[in-house]
Structure formats: C-alpha cells, structure tokens
Amino acid sequence: MSSTSSDERLRAESAFSRLLKKPELGALAGLILVTVFFAITADSSMFTLAGFMNFMKPAAQLGILAIGASLLMIGGEFDLSIGSMVAFAGLFFGVCVVTWNVPLLLAIPATLIFAAFVGSINGSIVMRSGLPSFIVTLAFLFILRGLSLVGLKWATGGNTQLRGVREAVEGDILAPFFSGNAFPGLFEWLAHIGLIETFRNGAPKVPGIPVEIIWFVAIALIATYVLLRTPVGNWIFAAGGDKTAASNSGVPVAKIKMALFMLTACCAALVAIITVLDAGSTDARRGFQKEFEAIIAAVIGGCLLTGGYGSAIGAFFGSIIFGMVVIGLAYTSFDQDWFQVFLGGMLLIAVLFNNAIRKRVTGER
Amino acid sequence: MTDDTIFHHGDPVAKLAPIVEMKNIEKHFGNIIALAGVSFDVRPGECHCLLGDNGAGKSTFIKIMSGVHKPTKGEILFNGAPMSFNSPRDAMEAGIATVFQDLAMIPLMSVARNFFMGREPTKGSYLTKRLDVDKMNQVVMDEMRGMGINLRAPDQAVGTLSGGERQTVAIARAVYFGAKVLILDEPTSALGVRQTSNVLATIDKVRKQGVGVVFISHNVRHALAVGDRFTVLNRGKTLGTAQRGEISQGELQDLMAGGQELALLEGSLGGTV
Ligand SMILES: Nc1ncnc2c1ncn2[C@@H]1O[C@H](COP(=O)(O)OP(=O)(O)O)[C@@H](O)[C@H]1O
Numbered sequence A: 001m002s003s004t005s006s007d008e009r010l011r012a013e014s015a016f017s018r019l020l021k022k023p024e025l026g027a028l029a030g031l032i033l034v035t036v037f038f039a040i041t042a043d044s045s046m047f048t049l050a051g052f053m054n055f056m057k058p059a060a061q062l063g064i065l066a067i068g069a070s071l072l073m074i075g076g077e078f079d080l081s082i083g084s085m086v087a088f089a090g091l092f093f094g095v096c097v098v099t100w101n102v103p104l105l106l107a108i109p110a111t112l113i114f115a116a117f118v119g120s121i122n123g124s125i126v127m128r129s130g131l132p133s134f135i136v137t138l139a140f141l142f143i144l145r146g147l148s149l150v151g152l153k154w155a156t157g158g159n160t161q162l163r164g165v166r167e168a169v170e171g172d173i174l175a176p177f178f179s180g181n182a183f184p185g186l187f188e189w190l191a192h193i194g195l196i197e198t199f200r201n202g203a204p205k206v207p208g209i210p211v212e213i214i215w216f217v218a219i220a221l222i223a224t225y226v227l228l229r230t231p232v233g234n235w236i237f238a239a240g241g242d243k244t245a246a247s248n249s250g251v252p253v254a255k256i257k258m259a260l261f262m263l264t265a266c267c268a269a270l271v272a273i274i275t276v277l278d279a280g281s282t283d284a285r286r287g288f289q290k291e292f293e294a295i296i297a298a299v300i301g302g303c304l305l306t307g308g309y310g311s312a313i314g315a316f317f318g319s320i321i322f323g324m325v326v327i328g329l330a331y332t333s334f335d336q337d338w339f340q341v342f343l344g345g346m347l348l349i350a351v352l353f354n355n356a357i358r359k360r361v362t363g364e365r
Numbered sequence B: 001m002t003d004d005t006i007f008h009h010g011d012p013v014a015k016l017a018p019i020v021e022m023k024n025i026e027k028h029f030g031n032i033i034a035l036a037g038v039s040f041d042v043r044p045g046e047c048h049c050l051l052g053d054n055g056a057g058k059s060t061f062i063k064i065m066s067g068v069h070k071p072t073k074g075e076i077l078f079n080g081a082p083m084s085f086n087s088p089r090d091a092m093e094a095g096i097a098t099v100f101q102d103l104a105m106i107p108l109m110s111v112a113r114n115f116f117m118g119r120e121p122t123k124g125s126y127l128t129k130r131l132d133v134d135k136m137n138q139v140v141m142d143e144m145r146g147m148g149i150n151l152r153a154p155d156q157a158v159g160t161l162s163g164g165e166r167q168t169v170a171i172a173r174a175v176y177f178g179a180k181v182l183i184l185d186e187p188t189s190a191l192g193v194r195q196t197s198n199v200l201a202t203i204d205k206v207r208k209q210g211v212g213v214v215f216i217s218h219n220v221r222h223a224l225a226v227g228d229r230f231t232v233l234n235r236g237k238t239l240g241t242a243q244r245g246e247i248s249q250g251e252l253q254d255l256m257a258g259g260q261e262l263a264l265l266e267g268s269l270g271g272t273v
C-alpha cells in the first residue's frame, strides 16, 4: 500500500477494461451477434420499419416483465409467479371492465393495486419465513394459475375465456395509452412527406408505435436511472449482494425486497392490461411460461442468480434478443421450432459469461 | 522498537468522561449464558481493547453496544444518560459505528457504493433527487488516500481489495460519518503482518482524531501495540480493566485463557504462545 504506485495503477484501467465491467456488456454483444445473424440469414423485410415493430412488440411485452424480474433478481430474490400473475391480473382487470363496467380510470389503478397486494403476499411470506423465494413463488405459480381458471369460470359461467373487453372500453379516454399505436399523426405525416412506406391508398404501412414499446423503453430508462443514480438503487444492489451487511449499514432491506416483489407483480399487471386490451379478451393461459422467459432475458442481461449484480438495461437488450429470435426465424428458411434450442443456448452462454465476469469484478480466481 | 511502543501516544485520557458506559451487561440466548455481567466503558481519544479467546462473548458484547442485540440485563449509558438502541441505525445515528467481523461490505459493489451504503449523498429534490456521484467518488478517493490507500478508481469493486484494504475502507467509512465511538471486531485476525500493521496505524490515526476506539482481538500483541486500556473477557465474565503499563503480555495471555491452564501450557511450550 505504498503511495507511489498510484499513477500507473490509475492508467492501467483502460476504457476497454471499464467496458468489460458493465453487466450489460454480454447482452449488448449478444444483440449485435443476433442482429448480424438475421441480417445474413433473414429476408430483408425483417429490418424494415414494419419488421422492426413486428419483433419489438413481443420483445416489449416480455421486456416489461423482464425489467421487473431483473430488479428483483439484483435485489436477491426470484419471482416464478409473474407468468401466472399476468393471467390473474388479466382476470381481475377483465372482470372489472366487462362484468362490473368500471371505467379504465379506476380499473387500471385497481388492477395495479391488486397485483401489488398479491406481490406483497409473496414478499411477506419470503421475508417472514426466510425460505428461498424460488420455492415460495413456485407455489404461487400454481396457485395463481389455478385461481385464474376458477375465477374465469366463475365470471363467465363456465368458460375459460372472458370476452367483450374491446366493446367495454370503446371510447374510454385512457384506452389509447394502453392499447393500439402511439403517435398515429406523426406516422401519417411521415408517410405524407414520403419518409416511410405507404399502402397504395396513401396510409402508412406502420400506423404508429405499439404502446407497449413506449412503456418498455420508458420503464427501462426509469429502472436504469433508479438503479444507477438514486439511493434506492444502491439499496437494491446492497440488499441482493449481502442482506446482513446491508442492514447492518442501515439499508432497509425488508422494505426494499417487499417493494421489489410488489413492483414485479405490477409489471405483470401492466402486461396483462396491455395484452388483454390488445386481444379484447382474457384467458387462463395468458402469460404462460413468461416467468422463465423473463428470467432468461434478465440473465442474458447480466443478472446473477445469486443477486447483487446485473442491470435493467441489460434485461432490455435481453428482451430484444428474445423478440428477434422468436419472430426472426419466420423470416428465415429455418424451422421455427429452433427457437427453443436457440433460447436455451443463449441462456447457457450467458450464465457462463456472467460467471466469468463476476470473477473478474470481484477479483476472484 | 518493540511492537508495544510503536503506536503508543503517551498519556491516556483518564480525565475525560466516558462516551459509552456499559454496566453489568448480561445476555442469554435461550439457556446459553453468553455474557454474565460485563462492565466496560470507552472515553474519547482512547483505544480500549476487549480481549478474549474465541467464544468468550466479545462479539455478543459489542453487538449489544451497537444496537444489534438487546441486553438481557444491565445498563447502557451514553454521555452519562441511560440509552437503549433498537437497531444498528439508532446506534449509528448516536455516533457508535461498528466494523463487524464480517465487515458489512459487499464484494460485488464498488468501493464508492459500499462506502456510502445506507447513507448516500444526494442532490436535487423530490423527483430529481439523485445520487451525488461526483461527491461520492471524490470523497472516497480523498478519504482512502488519507488512510494511505490509493484506489485505481472509485468504482473498483471491493472484492478486488485485500483484506487489510477492506478493513481500512470500513474504518474510513465509520470515521467519515462522524463516529464518536468506533468498534472494531477482530480487525486484524485474518490479516498478514504488513496488513495488520497498516490497520493498527489506521486505528492510531483515528484515535488521534478524538474518536474512542473499542478494539476487539484475541491477539495480545496486536492489542498491546495500540491499546490504552485492556479488558479481558473469559466465558462471558470480565476480571476488570487494566491500564497500559500496568500489565504484561504474559499476564494478559493468562487472563484470556482463564489463569492456570495457560500457565501450565506455557511451561511446556517455553513461553512461546
Ligand atoms: N445468536 C446467538 N444464539 C445463540 N448463541 C449465540 C449467539 N451468538 C453467540 N452465541 C454464543 O455466545 C457465545 C459467545 O460468542 P461470541 O460473542 O461470538 O464470541 P467471540 O466473539 O468472543 O468469539 C458462544 O458460545 C456462541 O455460541
């Protein structure tokens, strides 16, 4: 610890090695790789504006979940119930809108509060029992899926699908924020001046940006800001890194974890609201297996399964990779079912890569 | 120069009133009696060593001092007034900072984020309230340089620091946040010779700033190197407090082992323990 060695040690940290320390590096590299792959193998229409919206829409729906999941994972916990939560929140929302005729102005906040409440049940069981969140939320994966089925049958008198959402929200002032496309005027104008492709009648081929993409980008930006630039972000890293050390240093660990469980559930509810409005109905399979896809996207984004490390922007990239692979294969001559192989492979590479990065960051050998 | 004169700074501050006074503290865990009536105090600018073998109850005792545990019996006086801490945060706010045996540091997080963990500086208000990253980085680089450690960058992960450097970060953090009493739980037990002497030097710096240091150790030589007063714990009991100069290394060693047993051992090992 002599003071003379300071200067060359300072210089030794190059821009490149700083970049290597970013948790989202792997996801960014993966995204570039996948883009190059499809640029070579896929039909060129994949990278038109319409093609872009095509793969960004599922990416966004997954990404909203994945960003919530990534924050929770950084905070040191898992939530395997988010997929089922999408169905359960979808049911609650559908019943509000269709059965009880509640306007969106009330139905949306009610659905979010309801989801937050269910998330807090997950959280309090985990916090009080000290059991791994993996097992507690696995129980809720089944409980919520089952309740969704039972609830749907109750609400519809025996069906597993609740229809009539579109008619019920017709003309609601909040509907445009949660369904359809944003900025239609802008896209018409762009078509008018010839900047984007149009149909023969002059209408733009892409009528606007699907609202989930706007939500996805906004949530990714806010989550990244909170993580990297606010005290709460520091507490999330600390709670996940070592909860005893964190609470001994004055971090409100229990509150943070509880808030993260609630937030993750709210992300699931938002996806439920958007997709239910989009489909005009809700059913019991909504969000099926999304918990795994969200966790995969978060891991590809650099989150460690052990917590305390990761990034929201990484989960953002991870979700886009996911969307590109799901949709992109249709633009190629490959069998679509390669998708699952691709996904598993990406997950494996990401985990190996993250493990190496973690060792590098902690100086472990 | 021998170890025990290196960091000694002359006259102990016997005249000053204690910052914290613990009287007849008892702590039971179920039917385990971890502490059976221990009294201890610490004054500004002194280093009071709490010595004892593994399992003697040292960590339990200081956890009561720092608000982690509540005593089963006994009294805590803070600046002369009775006090009861409900959480580490309470104690921290009163000015009692603790560097726990496990350091309370997170290897995956940067030095700057660890340094300010739980007490992050912010700028702006309401929705624009955000971390003052520049201040965090600046303070960390300055404070660490003050302690003789040159970080490569403030975002260097704590996991890449050596044990002694981590210990120093933890101490620097406590002092920066205005600790009046600094409790160090076995800060040297896992360190090599060089790192140990760095940490001992750090303790000396901190003491000279008027902080009361509680230094826990099971190594008598480390304690003698910086200590002004010495209290030995043995199986949850104390046999009183000795001033520097009143007691020898051998005597302390004997007290720690509970008298006779070590005296016997020492005979066969020829005084090398
Ligand atoms: N939370 C606890 N529950 C039960 N027993 C404990 C607990 N903490 C400490 N002890 C017991 O109290 C005694 C003193 O432990 P400790 O204070 O850690 O000793 P030291 O730090 O001196 O090595 C030990 O016998 C230990 O097993």
Ligand SMILES: [Mg+2]
Pocket (backbone or CB within 6 Å): B058, B059, B060, B101, B185, B186
């Ligand atoms: Mg101990």
